[in-house]
Amino acid sequence: MKYKTLCRCILLPALLLFGAQVALAQFTVSGRVTDANGEALPGATVAVVGASRGTTADVDGNYSVEIPGNAATLAIAYTGYKTVNVQVTSASPKVDVIMEEDFAGLDEVVISGLATNVKRANLANAVSSITSNELVGTTVQSTMDGALYGKLTGVNIIANSGAPGGGATVKFRGITTLNGNSQPLYIVDGVYYDNSNFRSNTNFVSAAAGQGSTRYQDNPSNRVADLDPEDIERIEVLKGASAAAIYGSRAAAGVVLITTKRGRKDGSTEVNVSQSIGFQQQLKKLGVRQWDASKVEASFGTDEVAKYNQAVTAGKVYNYEDELFGEKGILNTTRLSINGGSDKFGYYAGVTKKSENGIVKNTGYDKTSVRLNLDSKAFSWADLQVNLNYVNSESDRGYFNNDNTSTTLGISYVSTPSWADLFPDEQGNYPNNPYAPSNFLQTRDLVTNREKVDRILGGAIGTFKLWSNESNVLNLIVRGGADQYSLRTRSIFPRELQFQKDGNGTNGVSIAGTASSFGTNIAAFLVHTFTTNSNISFRTQAGVTQENLDQDFVNTVASQLIGSQTNLNQAGSVQVIQERLKQVDKGFFAQEEVNFKDIAILTLGIRGDKSSRNGDANKLYYYPKASLALNIHEMTDLGGEISQLKLRGAFGQSGNFGPFGATYTPLNPIIIDGSTGSIIGITLGNTTIGPERQTEIEMGFDLGFVQNRYNFEFTYYLKNIDDLILQVNTPSSSGFTTAWRNAADLENKGFEIALDLNPVRNRDINWDSRISFWKNTAKISRLDVPAYNLGAFGATLGTYRIEEGKSPTQIVGIDPDADANGLHVFGDAEPDFQMAFNNALRYREWELNFLFHWKKGGENINLSTLLSDIFGTSPDYDGTNLDPSGMAVNGDYRLSQLGVSANAWVEDAGYLRLREVGLRYNLPPRWFNDKAKVKLGFSGRNLINIFDYSSYDPEVSNFGTDAISSSVEVTPFPSAKSFFFTIGATF
């Protein structure tokens, strides 16, 4: 029955098509659009209000548009300027328009819906936007996710490691799941953009997932890294369900809407070329322990003292930190883009070639991205858009993070004292490292660990103008796209490695993985706008959506390699893993917006979704939304210097799927006596499992002063996530030990404050400043199962604990001062608050931008120190600032805590850093006969970093994008800071 209702609600509006009419009387209006100084504003859009027609101003700012009937209102808009409405009649067909700059961005159009946009002034949510200039205007960005740092309120981004090619955990307004997808949904020009990560399976060699933790720790990059930030025109971030409800069951972790650059509409052509060259170096050097004979004896025994003395005499005490992490990696980015077009046709083409070398030899990232975006406005009844993007990337990520074989670069580095001699002889033979199973110089030089991606993204959007008259417009919008990529991982551990030869390993390992992902989505919407003479408008939209995802991961491990062969069949033993994922989602949505003279804007909407990921694939889950924005300043003059007061409130729900496979009860393969059989898996699938449901209420106000040169924005939110999906214990007489259940609730609340200032603004000097502050607190508000520890490596070393009434990211561990469960709370991964201070200064031709980002508090579990203490190599081993009794040196103190308290490994991970700084000089155009604009710039990322954290960088995640344990460190690839020189020209 439901489907019939669904079909009817879509087909009914369709019948309206056949009543389409065309008005006959018309006249032409023309004029020129300029700014206050009389400068032309080419590309300004001129729209006829209530009719589906319009045009854009040409290079000289001139426009001309045909108008049905005898009178109309024109709405003239231009990015960064306030929209102007003018009345025109056939009696006065010449209208020039002077536009005023829009300091607060109130007329900026924000993409907030599936099919429609809304002016920022009328938005009822705190939607964060980032423009191209904010994203990449200051400095060169390696990946899109990395470029977001500190630029959005309510967002917590953690780089998983410093390995080239990215990999970041992005969380909006706290964590939203325990076992489900923890990462936001990315949508690029209407196409769902897959952000999976696939492991390389170096785990076969590292055995990281085995003893302390069963989770993989292969440090993969996530696939949103494939997007080229240079192509992005703007990013809108829907942080919670109140804004993202219309994205339904995939939107619980937030939605990132990305709009790429498009062709110009003014008949001109613009060519941009730029070249950046720079380098990166280790962000923070920890130094190495300064040895003397007595320390050597204490840590390594009497026998080592002679070896140490010998090495000192021979001058063979090395700083392996410099040797391993001391590279200055060259960073090279070449960029070319062309955009142009007319009012009928527009094109944008962008090419980026990026080549980055890491701070560890043989690591790096190369990427080529090609984009072509086409627009056709050739037909009066249809606008068409086609977008294509091809990306090819290759990253050599090194071999880092946790292991149980002491073979990763990180772990063998901390196991090795300075007097070890690991350098190869003249023939290139590496000595065995007597202190660890791996000679990390050999490992670095001989091991390959590479990810290669080929990705094609294609999308098309058609806007069909079905019907319009003076007060009605009916459009059909059809949108579809496909996202296809193959990720090939290749990890080669040659047999001459210390940990592969002589019975120490498997005589060489060659691992080849292929993950192919194919996603498609299609959606169709009808949008009807009805505007009354008294400027009250009703916008009704309804539509249907479908998304498909098909992923296939095949990974082959070949060991016992024959000689130096790396082909998978040149091996004595081969293991294959295959994991597939298939998903089909279908949904519909309907929404009604009522705009009362821009004073009150009320929106009501509902989305219904069904998915093969739910227990019942055909059950519709509904996600309603409602919001209200009140522009008080439109109603009454607030007096004084108050130029804007908006009150806003929004409510919405969204969903999140459980882990793929939670609906299935699988039979697992098992072998006896040469035959393979099927045995029931230990986890009972749940055929009634539903999505996790998020309900968010958001309230806030915006206040503007002095023509909105000073703005204050405040937002409070309360976000409840119900029916969290957990793997709960079951009576094992059922044959299963665990089962999937919707069994917990989570609550996030917090607030976000932003202050935009434009204190100085004149012809020569402009200073824009944005200060933002955000804070989130979370707690588990319902838990149907007993409290349990989750993630990291157990209570001895610190772990997370899911417990009713407590933060889901609380860090607990053993301690003499313990509760009834034998645990003590040592911290919480959740930051106390975050602040960002973003400034753009211009003095004539000079521009200076900088962004400071302060994260206060939030703890990490740092096990790098544990490992380096065990091997006596911690740089701060001989410090004396930890032991409360002042007796033991740091290393001895921390080791004395092993098995007593986990306190020693829980560290404050707060920081203050200069995320970005850029200084740019725009060369006078007359030097180039006004044919080109050329700019020169110096810039950098992460140049200043202040933190107490005792390792390379408090931003780290051994477990990648894991929902809970994303703040654990085990000998990662260290982070880097980077410096760039850029020259760019626009023709």
Added chain:
Amino acid sequence: MILPAFLAMGFVACDIDTIDDPNNPSVGAISANASLSEIQNLVTGIEAGMRLNLGQYYDGVGVIGRDFYRFSTSDPRFTSDLLGKGSATLDNNTFYTTNPYSSRYRAVKNANILLEAVDNSTALTTAEARNAVKGYANTIKAYQLLLVWVQQYDNGIRIEVSNADDLGPFIGENDHKAALRAIAMILDEGYGQLTSGGAEFPFSLSSGFTGFDTPVAFAHVNRALLARVQAYNENWDNALDALGSSFLDLGGDLNTGVYHTYSTAGGDALNPQWYPLNATGESRVAHPSFVADAEAGDMRLSKATARDNTEFQDGLQSDYDFTVYANNSSSIPIIRNEELILLYAEANIQKGDATSLNNAVSALDVIRNAAGLPDYSGPVDQAALLDEMLMQRRYSLYGEGHRWVDMRRYGRLDELPLDRSGDDVWTKFPRPANED
């Protein structure tokens, strides 16, 4: 242009086809209509699944039954909890309780899936074939439940567990015989099915079932298991009846029977009860009383081999390794002729009349002679023969999980040696925490 768009809309609004698990065979699909190869996979899965955590099962009953010690530097609970050291008790949420329990029920679940699949499978075309599969599944299921009963005893055990969301009650709470009766009923059901199961199984079994891989031969295994259950339940006539239809052979090879097989082949499991000789740290060593209490000349002492060095741990020590199994590919018996002969002796002793006692003596002599011992020369009365029978069971079935149950059956747990003051002999394992 517009019409196709709306056709597309109509299309997307329709149903989603359920997507089967792309990575694994699904229970639903197999239950609905299993092919012959899927039935084979389930059978093989049951056979392999019976071995899961079997090592921990034998360690649990073997250590409590004072057959051997299990020393482990990485886990002190083998010598503390299992032996009741000081105030240590058996925990209801620790591996020795939960792992064998859940693994036995996992094999039961596989058998239940097989039973459900049989009725819906169009690949099994004859009633005989269906009976053969069911008879196999019920026999194995009963055996797995019996192992659960051994550890759970009068906690009661769940018999009906085919619906994970609606598990049956605990049968035999405070009356352990009720559970045994329920197990016997499953065996009887299986026996009826096997005897009308035709000449061939519609699947093949591992080499551990060589000689018992037809419905008729497998029915002998079913009766052998029933004999054990009836003896545990003290139904001596029934036990003798069952033995009569089993593969009992007083003159035959004592090792004839059915086994769990192990091998070093890729993906297969290794015998979990085997450790190399003179292992230290992680080791399994014979309880000193096993050697001390033996009759001189008993060849079965080869099951405890003298170590080069005494192995110590946690206040315990032994000079003998546990060497029931020669290597890591040795098979572990499910039931074999030697036990049947001893069950035959036991049932006859319990009957108590002169003929029966003489039958018992001849059976015990078969066992004694095979162990290199002379014929029984003690008094031919019930009490003396029961002692002798238990003694022979101790040595013949050493390390195969019997002594603890035998001493419990005869109320003699207090005769098991306590090695440290404060040690305890447990009567049963606690019910696993997740069951409540």
